Amino acid sequence: MNQSREFDIIIWGASGFTGRLVTLYLFEKYGTTGDLKWAMGGRNLTKLEKVRSEVADKNVPLIIADSNDKVSLLNMVNRTKVICTTVGPYAKYGSNLVEACIKSHIHYCDLAGEVQWMHKMIDRHHEEAKINGSKIVHACGFDSIPSDMGVYFIQREARAKRGIIAQKIKMRVAAISGGISGGTYASLSQVIEEAQKDKMVYKILDNPYALNPINEQFGKDKSDLKNVIFDNVSHSWIGPFIMASINTKVVRRSNFLSSYSYGKKFRYDEAVSFGKGFSGRIKGIISTIIIGLFMSAKYGSLFKKGLDLLFPISGEGPTKKKMEQGFYNLRFYITLEDGSNAFANVTGDMDPGYGSSSKMLAESAVCLAKDKLSNTSGVLTPSVAMGDSLLKRLEKNAGLTFSYK
Ligand SMILES: NC(=O)c1ccc[n+]([C@@H]2O[C@H](COP(=O)([O-])OP(=O)(O)OC[C@H]3O[C@@H](n4cnc5c(N)ncnc54)[C@H](OP(=O)(O)O)[C@@H]3O)[C@@H](O)[C@H]2O)c1
Structure with a gap:
């Protein structure tokens, strides 16, 4: 340089x-x-x-x-x-x-x-x-520093403390609070519009290894969670995390770029944790329906035009107070190479997006x-x-x- x-x-x-x-x-x-x-x-x-x-x-x-x-x-x-x-x-x-x-x-x-x-x-x-x-x-x-640096940190600690690597990591969003800006809404809309117009774009979004070269897409991870299920790892109901389709691909690219320092068998997924019991399940279902509606809003439709009115425009975003009161807590459930378990946490002191x-x-x-x-x-x-x-x-x-x- x-x-x-x-x-x-x-x-x-x-x-x-x-x-x-x-x-x-x-x-x-x-x-x-x-x-x-x-x-x-x-x-x-x-x-x-x-x-x-x-x-x-x-x-x-x-x-x-x-x-x-x-x-x-x-x-x-x-x-x-x-x-x-x-x-x-x-x-x-x-x-x-x-x-x-x-x-x-x-x-x-x-x-x-x-x-x-x-x-x-x-x-x-x-x-x-x-x-x-x-x-x-x-x-x-x-998206995607807490996930990408979180996994990097876990692998570094596992190697330093135990001399082995993590083979499987499941990230669960345990708590999150924040808002959205006009630019972020426009960017999300842009992705959805491109995916609706072009099947190749949809394929890229749905491919867990889309950010790796074609001949390096052999891992066992599947596409991100799309419904609500009970998760035996976090002992809670989990549902789709809207950022997972970015973060998981970035983490997998890091593994590829670092000459598979996390191992060729490394597996990674992300989801939102909604808690135990009936209320956790209901919260998960409501959140999944909202995401589904947002993703399926057809570009140019009346529904999309209505949605646009609910979100901020370019230059606008959450208030200072909302950003200061915001936070996030991400939990990482880890299975090490020898089958033993470990746990890691990444937190942020303000709203995630801004x-x-x-x-x-x-x-x-x-x-x-x-x-x-x-x-x-x-x-x-x-x-x-x-x-x-x-x-x-x-x-x-x-x-x-x-x-x-
Ligand atoms: N990954 C994350 O965690 C995360 C978090 C926050 C934001 N974002 C992303 O960051 C981006 C910005 O978001 P935002 O809410 O800050 O957006 P914004 O308020 O709409 O700001 C967009 C900026 O782009 C400038 N711009 C627009 N067209 C331009 C052009 N032709 N040439 C040069 N500059 C141009 C605008 O300039 P004018 O002021 O002159 O219009 C403005 O400064 C979005 O893509 C959003 O998704 C991502």
């Missing part, structure tokens, strides 16, 4: 709901006069100036680039070591930026959870990014810019790109905890 750049990081999309939170975090945590050189980027100068006056100060430079203007993107990326982007839906606005970052031999991180687009970026750019030394890291938010995701993304960007990382490059996962360095940052700065018993 070219070390003599004007900036360490440019936050592109700083005028959006999540970009603004990332900006606020970097300003409060790293300031503008220290070791970290960073700037805000976007397509609209007036909007950027407004956000800067609200969450930072005039020492933060502003850079203009539009996703449809390749020259402006290249001019922007040539000034920095890392691009941290919150311009989404990524399938709509992200492809030219990834291309520009690789051309400029720099690193990149985002909050993408759009599997069909990540699949496309891997297909198009993994080999070129490898040659150019670029780390292109998708999914640096709630308070916590903005800190995870910002720390990923700082990690890529400042930490001594391995030379691995390509279209990577958070754990493969940043490993122990990111784990340290998440625990020290981003309010995550990782524990293993």
